[in-house]
Amino acid sequence: MATTLLLFLLLIGFLALLWLRFGRSRREDEPPLDKGLIPWLGHALEFGKDAAKFLTRMKRKHGDIFTVRVAGQYITVLLDPNSYDAVLYDTVSFDSSRKKEALMKKIFSVVLPSFNPDKERAWLEHHFKGDCLDELRVSMDTHLRALLLADQRDLGTAEWREEGLFDLCYSLLFRAGYMAFFTRDDNTDAVYKQFRNFDKLLPKLARPNLSGAEKKSATSSQETLWQLLCPTGPQGGRDSSFWQESYLKYLGEEGVDAETQSRALLMQLWTTQCNAGPAAFWLLGHLLRQPEAMKAVRTEVRGVMQEPSLRHSPLEQLLTHKTPVFDSVLRETLRLTAAAFIFREVVAGKRLRLSSGQEYCLRKGDKVCLFPFVSPQMDPEIHQEPESFKYKRFLNDDMSEKQSFYKGGRRMAYYNMPWGAGGNSCVGEQFAISTLKTFVFTVLSHLELKMCEPTDTLPLVNPQRYGFGMLQPSGDLQIRYRFKRNR
Template identity: 60%
Template sequence: MLWTIFLLLKGLLILILIYCSRTRQKNEPPLDKGFLPWLGHALEFGKDAAKFLGRMKEKHGDIFTVRVAGHYVTVLLDPNSFDNVLNDTVCFDFSHIKTQLLKRIFRLQLPNVKPTSERKWIKKHFQGLSLFKFSSCMNTHLQNLLLSNHKGCGPSEWRQDGLFSLCYSLLFRAGYLTLFERRDNTAEVYKEFRKFDDLLTKLARCSLKREEMKAANSSRERLWELLSPGCLSGGSQENSWQQSYHRFLQEEGIDAEMQKRAALLQLWTTQCNAGPAAFWLLGFLLTHPEAMEAVKSEIRGLSALQDTSLQHPLISLLEAHSTPVFDSVLSETLRLTAAVMINREVVQDKILRLANGQEYHLRRGDRVCLFPFLSPQMDPQIHQEPQIFKYDRFLNEDMTVKDKFYKDGKMLKYGTMPWGAGRNSCVGKEFAVTTIKQFVFLLLTHLDLEMCNPEAKLTSVNPSRYGFGMLQPDGDLQVRYRLKRTQHEM
């Protein structure tokens, strides 16, 4: 028995040594394995991916392979070459990575759901007439929540809160009411969701401590219960988004337990980004007075066209009239704070040809990672002084949209990529943009909003959130606010 165990351990050690002894072959990207066997650069990658990959880029250039927790990941940072990965669904696959993440984070398995069918279902709800209905419903809920926040307050009484807390709370609750249509458990769902979301990156990386794992499991199970069809059916209409989603899963052969778990996945994907995006946008405006005045001036021009009371909202004006300054501020905000990672598994050996004509051999079983946050979004060759917020970065001198950016004299297809790209780009982009516009429009036209400390600086980002959509702050910005006495004070 002991001899058998010895042989097994010896065999395992030999396999580890063979795997760890990988060397760079001809025409492969530069290889950087790190000093730790198997782990490689996993700790540094998980702690601050942007800092680590920036260092690797300086060392190796726009393409390199790193070892991360047993995986060899080829990182591509040339935006002109992204399409050569995104458009190749034969050699590059996302399904296995997605399956692993769903199981790890949400304890969810959807073996029969085809990506094309799921995308088709999502498009049906976030485009055309359905999009208009969702946007109108979202606006109504935002107005009601904004008013209810001031119940019991005098007409000139200030309230104080963290800006991140304020934005996330209002947008999450409005989004939950819009999609799930359950009013009596909104506060509890939000509370549990924030607990779960705070631990989500560690769930994805399997780096939770024992007490954190208990907390994550508790919040996840509670959210499954709160989002179950039985709990939600009392407030949902037959043709609601939530009911439609469960019917779709039934048609795809998903059992009742997995349907319940899938509801949490949908809650996270639809509600995790709007609040943080609104926080950063308002935070940049509050800390850049010239940008705030430019946006308010533009909104005043819209408001002059019609009454802007909460009883007669003018959200439709944002769709009927161009708002180039507002749009530039939003684009600049997303450039600085949207940090999605696009990952693919190499399912067969591939010769990847870059835009500059160089060719690299990628091995089957490795992974490819595109990180648009680092390039193009934070690339100084594309965006001058990329670390600095410039509200007019996406404006031409004639106030038209600036959408042409260059690197090495060649125009880029992607100047920024906050919504991903290709077949996996965000289907809900229009709904998200409309929602953020509605929210910021309502706050700036109906609230006096200011920082508690006029000299305060916008907090830094939480570096563990790189790769998971919108970045979140490592702290908060304290603000105070009150309802405006009239709508002409802005």
């Protein structure tokens, strides 16, 4: 025992000497440096366990900019929204593709031979605009109503069903989205089952800190999904504007082999389908918890869905009618639950000037991280009582959208960033908004929803999901629902 203890102390002493000898020191013109107490590892454990809590603590300690060591890397975190443009629009000093390529390989086992983010974004923009966007909207609406009609036939109009709200939202939106993007309905349930398992393990895949059993489970779901997503027949049977066929054609023109194409399909499936279900859960959950907000949204639903029927599409009415209350509810929901990181790599020494006038030098090879969830979205100087859901937060008294928010007497250019900004902005924003609106209005038109226990609160967020888009709950909210009569 004494020998073991002595060896342990010698090891700690050796690591401490290495830390003192080779550890990085802050230069006078650099942001505050916080390396943590553990050599090399630094703050990796805190960052992975609850990034929002950790970065909020660092902000209180160091201010709006600081550098932390995370598993051997040095990450400069910028939390001044009025300074974000200095990073987002500088494509000379900062690179966004290297981090994305690393995550593609680590999470999805995808290595593209000639990855060109600009070309990929142009392809995506084509499919989320104009006629292609209209086509996706119609397909999504059609499949959603078909799923509800099938559920109605199974359930009838008198029987109450109990289910978790998260499971209900995720299942309906994923299956409708899968059929809309992949134009298949022969294996939807199998894909959904494997996808949910893969999605649960994805944050651990990214870090990575999977146990042996979790790694085996994630690998099994990955491999099964690659097979399930693989096209069943020759391409070209549909118009190239259909999403899956167009994507495979794009990959083929880039020299991507068939195996990598299947893996890339899983990556795009996750990208397009991982956020809608969680967003709908939080939105409906907040409405169920706040009767006043639910009443206001239902009033708009009745104004738009005047003759609701699952056999007739409400899409045209939804796209043309103004719904300021719903729009504010959606913005508030996303403010509370959209929590993606925006990463850049410093590829050339950069002198960064903040909105305060202060300047800091950033080292080549370091990473820069913007985290809009902490600031501006949860900044109490910008949003009063930021942890509370206030459905009118983004409404003026005349029911127009409120766009004036201030910090320190200065109007904020960015006061809510669920869709990112600049070259990092979400290409599918308009499709996502119309999807959520269609889903919520359709559900509230055709279903009676109640919480099983009126005193239930919304579950806490899963803190490991910070950085991966929409937050997910650590549990579920049990609800009862049935179809309304004469629908």
